[in-house]
Amino acid sequence: MTRARLLVLNAALPVLDYRVPHGMSVEHGSVVVAPLGPRQIIGIVWEPERLPTEEVGDNRLRNLLQVLPVPPLSAPLRRLIEWTADYYCASLASVARMALSSTAALQGGRTMTEYRLASDAQPPARLTPQRAAAIERLAGEQATMRELAEMSGVTEGVLRGMVGVGLLQAVQVDLDRPYPAADPDHDVPALSAGQQAAADEMVAAVATSGFAPFLLDGVTGSGKTETYFEAVAQAIRMGRQVLVLLPEIALTQNFLHRFEDRFGVTPVLWHSSLKAAERRRAWRAIASGQAQVVVGARSALFLPFARLGLIVVDEAHEVSFKQDEGVRYNARDVAVIRARFESIPVVLASATPALESMTLAEAGVYKRIVLPDRFGGAQLPDIQICDLTQQPPERNHWIAPPLVEALKARLERGEQSLLFLNRRGYAPLTLCRSCGHRFECNTCSAWLVEHRLSRRLACHHCGQEQPMPTACPECGEADCLVACGPGVERIADEVREILPEARVLLATSDTLNSPEKIGDFVTAAQEGMVDVIVGTQLVTKGYHFPELTLVGVIDADLGLEGGDLRAGERTYQQIAQVAGRAGRGEKPGEVVIQTRHPKAPVIAALAAGDRDAFYTAETEGRRAAHAPPFGRWAAIIVSSEDEAEAREAARAIGGTRPNLPDVAVHGPAPAPLSLLRGRYRYRLLINARRSAELQKIIREWLGGLKFPASVRVGVDIDPYSFV
């Protein structure tokens, strides 16, 4: 190759051609450094015919500078990058950056310097407050200077000083040191007949390879994990790599333990909060093929696996697989596409599959594998509906009498309970009793949520926080602020009031915000050190606590409000999942669902334990509305710091809407969250028949318009939330 066409990792730059200098060898997929003016840029050598641009004469080409010491991106991965950019109306550069997601890894080099507290150093009698703070906060940590500065809250200068006097020591980390090998036969469980049959099918698909999408549809507690582990073992035996996607980092801790029990080592972790050195090591091991099994959040999907043999998407129905910032993609769907390009099996595992996945299974596109029973003879829990209009809780309380009784009975028997409310904090709204002032975020159209544990008011959309005031900022009155409505903290208080002797544990992303804390939580629950867990959606899935026999859903109607396009389905999944935590051991489970709408189809289906009824009704509703999977949605979100400018831009888009028989455009209208992080937002919702070439239509439509640089126009294909 003497000429190279580059996909440059910067969306603002066009496709660029370069000369490959004598003695340098590149191939498609090579990651290279090229000159651009006085700067150097990173690019990927791409097939020229797939990146058409105006040809430049040989004599005008500049030389490539360097081929980076990483394996070239494979053809399947290049096709995946193209597909994702095309399907989600994103730039190739922004998708390619997700594959080259460790800049450090691209530079090769085998060691990196990290620092930690010197183990033998005697801290001098007198320490500056900053040094003392650093010593306190950095216990047990090892990371780069910059990361340590972030963790400790002191400057790098202070830390360097500490290196100078021997309080901190440098450690050379070998980045390419291999991960220990997983043993496919370390501890093989005895599978039930049903599990074995399911495992055999997936194992056979891994053995023959070739594209094979599976929907592993097993009730809660059926042992889906143990079953797909057999397919993982098969891939390991064949020297192929496996990617397991989990919806949240919070679930990885639990997964790591189970994996270690089965395979003798922990898998390679990938998520956004890895430290630079870990990230670099993982990336390189994935690219070289040394990392056998990688477990990660959705961003792991674009990693440059050398020999991928299987993808598993666990809890595949989870909405957190949908990314709503940057490239707006759905990792569940892209996982299937990657498997197709790689010609390998992919397993979507869930007890409550998305309607889209069910439809594809019914159409025979996915092979459906059913695990209809819980493992070990456990029964699915008994479900009770508590109609809050008939049996209301006491004033300013949220736990109604039937649930109170059920909680008391559990405590007497020494069994555990779980109360679920998907709202962090103490109260979702605070107002002034004397003047009616409501506390609102100043950069979002949202109430501030009181967090009593941290004594702050926080915006759950932008993360801004302020200390809880003692007086009303509007009228100046003291002691007049009232908390309205419940969050989990308030429910936990209520439990302590009803059951003063119960040990209550709050499980939210505020309290379980590190792997250690999640590990402690699992231990506490498993070893019976807690009686009542009060939690958000964080604890609705994946966990297995045999002594947990009661689940209470505080407000089943909550998810039906708001801007969720799949509110009914989401509510069904969330409640079915949390209900699935009850009675997984030997003792039977009971679920109490509190609702004001016991007759709503979702609630009725849950009460009857009739999943098919729910899917049938939902399917018909979707069909009638031309909603997915029968039609398609896309959203266009327009935002600007200037309200009028955002409105104008949205109007301009609305005014040039395509006039097509198979495409309906709704809006523009102010988004439900009309102000977010200081930007005013308008949106349009597009509903298209499957016959329409939706992305092409949107690209041509928006491509013909010009907006000021201060206006952002985002496209969301197959949107989930619509706030």
Ligand SMILES: Nc1ncnc2c1ncn2[C@@H]1O[C@H](COP(=O)(O)OP(=O)(O)OP(=O)(O)O)[C@@H](O)[C@H]1O
């Ligand atoms: N064949 C088996 N041998 C021993 N233990 C098993 C077996 N199958 C499942 N189990 C155990 O049963 C429990 C439930 O299994 P698992 O968590 O995999 O279920 P699941 O289908 O993933 O459930 P959920 O969807 O509710 O998370 C786990 O503790 C698991 O270790």
Ligand SMILES: [Zn+2]
């Ligand atoms: Zn805010």
